[in-house]
Amino acid sequence: DVKVTQSSRYLVKRTGEKVFLECVQDMDHENMFWYRQDPGLGLRLIYFSYDVKMKEKGDIPEGYSVSREKKERFSLILESASTNQTSMYLCASSDQYEQYFGPGTRLTVT
Amino acid sequence: DQQVKQNSPSLSVQEGRISILNCDYTNSMFDYFLWYKKYPAEGPTFLISISSIKDKNEDGRFTVFLNKSAKHLSLHIVPSQPGDSAVYFCAASAWTNAGKSTFGDGTTLTVKP
Incomplete structure (x- = not known):
């Protein structure tokens, strides 16, 4: 079974803090993704990576950066957290079409 | 421009009846x-897929229909069960970028006992 884990289920941070969200997959997948899910807005792609050290912007990259130093790990970084980044963050990995998701991190920025 | 649309934010059906979830695309x-199916406080899980060379794919109670000319697909769940209550996301991919999908906004299905 593919397993995608995320470092935290719930996180509370203050405005202006630097936030790291970590994601690890154990199936040697090439592709990894970060999404945010907000009510009524579905899943919006922030960044994705198709290989180590490779990254591409998704639909809403502003305010975020990513890092992929190892194939199994994909990190999402909020350089200076803001209240509008309060959301559910979902990491996923894939080999081909089907994506496997982690359980999500509910981030609250106060 | 939203390339994948699920126009019904919610759907409520009686247990045992058919649930039909719809999705339109433009690309x-x-x-x-x-x-994909998503329960609260969990990540989405893959449910069923279909290639554009087919017009129907069936897996147990779940069937997906594709109408390429109308750029429309639908998910049928028969019979619906209370455990099917979840948010359902439609997603679409192009072979030129197979790993990346564009998702719809989701439809919340409620199956009443």
């Missing part, structure tokens, strides 16, 4: 379509 390059 002609999409050639592979997927449905």
Whole structure:
């Protein structure tokens, strides 16, 4: 079974803090993704990576950066957290079409 | 411009009846379509998919229909069960970028006992 884990289920941070969200997959997948899910807005792609050290912007990259130093790990970084980044963050990995998701991190920025 | 649309934010059906969830897309390059199911406080899980070379794919109680000319797909659940209550996301991919999918906004299905 593919397993995608995320470092935290719930996180509370203050405005202006630097936030790291970590994601690890154990199936040697090439592709990894970060999404945010907000009510009524579905899943919006922030960044994705198709290989180590490779990254591409998704639909809403502003305010975020990513890092992929190892194939199994994909990190999402909020350089200076803001209240509008309060959301559910979902990491996923894939080999081909089907994506496997982690359980999500509910981030609250106060 | 939203390339994948699920126009019904919610759907309520009685247990045992059919649930039909709809999805429309605009990008002609999409050639592979997927449905995911999401329970609260969990990540989405893959449910069923269909390639553009087919018009129907069936897996147990779940069937996906694809109408390429109308750029429309639907997910049928028969019979519906209370455990099917979840958010369902439609997603579409193009072979030119197979790993990346564009998702719809989701439809919340409630199956009443």
